[in-house]
Amino acid sequence: MIPAINVMNLNFRYEDGTEALREISFHVQENETVGIIGPNGAGKSTLLLHLNGLLPEVKTEPSSVSIFSEGITDISESSIRRSVGLLFQNPDDQLFCPTVYEDVAFGPQQFGFDEKSVREIVRGALKEVGLEGYENRLPHHLSGGEKQRVCLAGVLACQPKILALDEPTKELDPRGRRTLIEFLKKKPITIIIATHDLEMVVELCHRTIILDSGKLVADGSTHELLANERLMMEHGLEKPHSLQHRHPHR
């Protein structure tokens, strides 16, 4: 089966020379939900930015990242953008249009849909995130959770095949977080989440990847990895509460 995401020996260095990612290799099957965890500065966000071609700025061949077996090149970049919907950490960075409608419509408009289709897509996306009727609302009048949902709608409006989320629960209150988790549970799509929210990882992801200092240090079943207290502590994490009394090999 063609993996949805295939990362082969990915290396990345920032302009100032700092190494961010070192020889990362993993793959994600279609409809899998994978969590990426690790201490701050591990490279989680940087990794996500490689999945839709935002990084590296200058593409090399062959590409280290393939989406549904298509390598990310200058040419394939724009279609990959549609396939991989990336949700950024801070909603204010992503919600840049004057109204909710215009922001959710941004993606479909960029991809060339006509106005009528755009309107339908926007309505559908807003309905999917539970924000029906929000079309004319202004971003600065929305709560953090609502903003996040608008951003999610904006990503969904691009009709992606893969959802990549960067710290999605960071700005959310408990209710918002619960709504998001339930939404992701029901969505039949490939999902990859970079997060500190280990409880969410336990709930949503069958598989987890641990990143530390740019290297992939573990890749396996969530319950096995996260219940392994020593492994977690070694990489700046801790065993989540829900697994406190769980034996690693149960």
Next chain:
Amino acid sequence: MRHDFIDRYSRIASSIHNLPSVLKLFSTLSIIIITVAFPGNCYFFFPTVILFLIAIIFISTIPVGFIIRRLLLMEPFVIGIAILSIFQEGGWEVFLKIMLKSTVCLLAIIIFSNTTTFTDFIRLLRKLHMPVVLVNVIALMYRYIFVLIDEAERMQRARASRTFIRQKRLFWKLQGSLIGQLFVRSYERGERIYRAMRARGFS
């Protein structure tokens, strides 16, 4: 909420608010242009226009007190510059005319800004074929004014909780430094926004 101070009454559904934006802009501009161009010999003009504007205010159901407060906010500046006009032949007449004209125009624009939502205003600018770059800059600017105000407030509060000396010199240095940091943050935010734009197909 603080951020309402601009748009507070632009979302009411009165018959004035519901008029097409082009008409609202056109009438506002006409009133202003006519008032400005008016030679000022006929003193029936001002009462007529003012009564007309007051009627509009009532139909639009915007609280009169709000309008008066916005008007009074601007008056000190108007008077400040207008005073210079007194020092010439017939100065008092010039002064009076200026005060009347500026008050009428102020009223007109206050009514316009409180009966037109910002999004309608942007749409209007696009319809009037204002250069795309300029309109986009304005739209983005408006969107992030509140974000930056919040950021500036947070920085001010953080600074205030660690400042115990009340010195004007220090304040200037800190305030300027705050603005400098605000720019750096704005620049970096601009980069993140660009990334988000690209993630959804912008090129």
Next chain:
Amino acid sequence: MHIPDGFLDTKTAIATTLLSGTAVAVALRRLQKNLKPSHVPLLGLSASFIFVSQMLNFPVIGGTSGHLIGAVLASVLLGPDAAILCMTAVLLIQTFIFADGGVAALGANILNMGVVAVLGGYPVYRILYRILPTPRGKIVASVFSAWLSIVLASVFCAGELAWSGTSGWAVVFPTMTNIHMLIGIGEGLITGIIIAAIYKTKPELLETSLISSSPNFRQSTILYTVIFSVALLLLVTPFVSDWPDGLETVAATLGFDARGIASNSAGALLPDYTIPGVKNASIATIVAGLVGAVIAFGSAVIIGRILIPKSKKQTVQ
């Protein structure tokens, strides 16, 4: 310095709108030739930044406070074209949404605070920075040009008020210019502090203007110079001296009598003096201006020294 409605007459409003409109069009043209997609959010955020910065208080005496205009700050950071664009965006919103500044006077306000402040301040900044190409030199250059930009803007503002017959040149020119020579100190100081802060936080942002002008900018630089000169001719020079027949002919062709306006205002204020009286008061202010400029420059150097102490200077490559 936002002029409200009712202070400018029709011809002044039209002339200033045409002048500033042309300048903005030139700025847009120059920008578009070189505009990268990444510049759009930068421009928007910068305009937002200028807007918010203008709101922040700098207490002066008693309850009064000063505020930044930011034209030179924007030029140093983003280049002159982007600066003109940002200032225009800010003024547009201030006028239509905040009623701060008149609608018919928008052309004049953009001309003063967007075009003249930028086109007058930025070249001076470049020249000074070329003479002192150090971080401290950048501060000195910014401080002085920021001061200058305010003074220049006020001169043109005075010209607009005088040409409209709102106030006599002999009154408005000395008043506005002298007041703004003082206010300009605030602008210069604040601009310097901001640039120094950016230098300490993220100096890469100061290396070159963040949005560069199009390469073949000689043509449009000429356009800018023309616009500035026409504005100067219309709004300032008719009043400053009794120019001989040359200008009078130009003025007569344009349909107004410059000398007439000047003599009326002067005559009313100083009934026993004729045009030489205007000349004297104007020249006195100009002399004061030159003295002020020297003082401002000296202050700029001192400010530069305070903001970037010697130790920092030596560590710069």
